[in-house]
Amino acid sequence: MFAAMFNEKKIRVAILDMNEGLPNQGMRCIREILDQYRSKSNQDLHWDEFEVRVHKQVPDMNYDIYISSGGPGSPLESEGSEWEEKYFNWLQQVEQWNNDVHQPIKKYVFFICHSYQLVCRHYKIAQVVKRRSTAFGVFPIHLVRDGKHEVVFHGLRDPFYAVDSRDYQVIQPDQNKLYQFGAKILAIEKERPHVPLERAIMAIRFNEYMIGTQFHPEADATGMSMYLQREDKKQTVISNYGEAKWKSMIEQLNDPDKIMWTNIHVLPNFLHIATEHLQEMEVG
Numbered sequence: 061m062f063a064a065m066f067n068e069k070k071i072r073v074a075i076l077d078m079n080e081g082l083p084n085q086g087m088r089c090i091r092e093i094l095d096q097y098r099s100k101s102n103q104d105l106h107w108d109e110f111e112v113r114v115h116k117q118v119p120d121m122n123y124d125i126y127i128s129s130g131g132p133g134s135p136l137e138s139e140g141s142e143w144e145e146k147y148f149n150w151l152q153q154v155e156q157w158n159n160d161v162h163q164p165i166k167k168y169v170f171f172i173c174h175s176y177q178l179v180c181r182h183y184k185i186a187q188v189v190k191r192r193s194t195a196f197g198v199f200p201i202h203l204v205r206d207g208k209h210e211v212v213f214h215g216l217r218d219p220f221y222a223v224d225s226r227d228y229q230v231i232q233p234d235q236n237k238l239y240q241f242g243a244k245i246l247a248i249e250k251e252r253p254h255v256p257l258e259r260a261i262m263a264i265r266f267n268e269y270m271i272g273t274q275f276h277p278e279a280d281a282t283g284m285s286m287y288l289q290r291e292d293k294k295q296t297v298i299s300n301y302g303e304a305k306w307k308s309m310i311e312q313l314n315d316p317d318k319i320m321w322t323n324i325h326v327l328p329n330f331l332h333i334a335t336e337h338l339q340e341m342e343v344g
Contacts, residue, residue: 071335073107074119076147078131078174081114085283086130086172086276093278093327103335116143118150121157121167125334127327130173130276135181135188135228148182158269165341168334170327171272173226176264179272180230185243186261187232193300195224196293198284198309198319200250201262201275207246211333212271213263215325219250221318222262223279225287229260230274242267277326281313288313 075090091107098105110117119126138144151169158166171179181188200219207213213220233245246263262274287293288309297306312318 069104069338071103071105071125071338072123073105073125073127074123075107075109076118076126076128076150076175077109077111078113078129080131080133081111082132084129084131085287086278089276089278089280089283089323090127090129090327092280093323094331097328097331101332101335105335112147113138113143116146118146121153124165124167124338125331126154126167126169128169128171128175130175130225132174134190135174135177136190138178139181144178147178151179151182154270158267166269166337168330168337169270170330171266171270172278173274173276176272176274177226177228177230179266179270180261180264183237183241183243183266185234185237185241185264185266186230188228188230191227191229194296195226195229196296197224197288197301197305198222198312199224199275201247202250203247204245206244206265207263210244210246210263210265210271212265212326212329213246214329216322217317220322221312222273222275222277222322223284223319224275226274230264231258231260233261246271247273271330273326275322277322279319280323281320284319285310285313 073094077087079087094105094107108119110119112118113131154167154169157163177188180186198221201222203213203216203218208218238245244265245261246265248262249259260274263272265271288297288306294306297309
């Protein structure tokens with residue numbers, strides 16, 4: 061009876077596409093995760109896509125869950141642009157909704173890579189800067205204390221492996237701002253004591269309903285294999301890390317304990333938590 065009651069409710073997901081009109085494996089992966097979750101959970105789940113940067117589209121408040129994708133380019137140069145203003149207006153509406161005590165059903169948001177960098181810059185909770193070189197490939201991500209208790213990361217190992225693809229990074233957190241927001245750092249780059257560079261912050265819980273990752277939790281072996289074997293991407297990895305590292309990354313794609321483990325845990329966990337909240341509110 062309980063499941064039947066809830067399954068009658070349509071769950072609406074908005075995907076905010078930040079890829080600036082360029083073809084992207086990440087969008088395919090997000091769609092596939094949503095489709096798989098819909099099938100496994102037997103939920104009446106539907107999604108719409110909004111092209112943010114070219115068509116300046118943003119969703120309204122008629123959605124239950126929002127996933128804001130990664131994307132190309134600088135998260136700094138768009139400051140003050142029309143599309144970014146619309147994007148942050150949407151974010152403010154979500155904040156106002158979630159802060160309204162008269163709105164018991166909250167909106168859940170997941171920010172990926174470029175979106176994560178934008179939000180960190182917007183909230184001024186850390187510095188967003190250009191890297192010395194491109195980070196691209198499959199890398200270990202290390203959980204910090206709060207990350208080990210993060211429900212969205214339930215089932216992950218420490219370290220876990222994820223796809224990293226960026227020219228920018230989030231570093232130097234403002235502890236006072238983090239405290240004011242109630243935000244928590246969840247994960248960082250691999251610790252390298254012999255390298256005198258600050259480790260990038262790879263995941264932050266911004267508040268009870270919003271979480272973001274610098275890495276790509278949606279990435280799967282198929283898309284990453286295609287990407288890594290593109291000549292430009294192959295040369296990026298080889299020039300930065302050597303050919304042995306590139307070959308190792310290709311091999312890791314076939315390891316179910318690496319990026320596919322992350323793929324089947326992070327976003328599905330997020331979706332489960334969000335739909336469980338809707339379920340509780342619907343029955344309550």
